[in-house]
Amino acid sequence: MNKTALKELLFKIADDQLILGHRNSEWTGLGPILEEDIAFSSMAQDKIGHSYAMYQILEELGEGDPDQVAFFRKAEEFHNSQLVELPIGEYSFSLIRHFLYDHSDFLRFDMLRNSSYELLAQVSSKIRSELKYHTMHARTWVKKLGTATDDSISRLQNDLDALMPYALGLFEKSPYEEEIISENIFGGEEELRSRWLELIAPIISKTELVLPDPEGVEPVMGGRIGKHTEYLQPLIDEMTEVMRIDPDAEW
Secondary structure, eight states: OOHHHHHHHHHHHHHHHHHHHHHHHTTTTTOSSHHHHHHHHHHHHHHHHHHHHHHHHHHHTTOOOHHHHHHSOOGGGOOOOHHHHSOOOSHHHHHHHHHHHHHHHHHHHHHHTTOSSHHHHHHHHHHHHHHHHHHHHHHHHHHHHTTSOHHHHHHHHHHHHHHHHHHHGGGOOOTTHHHHHHTTSOOOHHHHHHHHHHHHHHHHHTSSOOOOOGGGSOOOOOGGGTOOOTTHHHHHHHHTHHHHHOTTOOO
16 A cells, blocks of 8 residues: 555645634634534534544554644645635635535545545544534535525625635645555545535525536645645644643643
8 A cells, every 4th residue: 555645645634624623613702603603613623533533543654643743843744725724704704614625524534434444444434424413514504594684695605606716625636646546545536526516516506505617616726735825824823832832741
């Protein structure tokens, strides 16, 4: 098995989870209603837990301690998509990001249940079961607000239009795409993108929203190879502030 290809896959999954988990945690105490405050806090905790599971697998493959890997890299060393690092914005922005990302995340782990790397397949099966609730939450609120008032529909549509290019960047192909697919580690980004569009399009069609034509949208790429927005390094600095005070402390 090509360990380099496997590690690249694991790093982008882990980094997506860690960064979006931190972003979602920023809604704690700020949710528009108590239910959503709790929901985003809970999903943040799940995502950070999922990232830890991926970093643990990376440790098994010879990478460092999960805390060291997570907290002591610079922005250009992260493999997360640019979608997850964007500031939380208004609630509608975070909701649309949640909808777009978590449906791709659910499908990714669904595909990974059949990975030839047994440890990854086992962990993915467990994570997928937890993500069912994330996608259920996203669908519920997008359907509710996407059929409510002119204002809610307009806000969601504007954010959907703005985030679609970043969402398509989730499927940036690995330099080792052929090896990942041929060795049955993962079915590939193109297959994931296709399944994602087939999943989200019918959901959006049940609202007053219009899903942008992916063929007419230029994907925002680069995050998987360390090209990030100006928002990532400050987020990492904030996220690691306590850890950097005393790196050798046992928490």
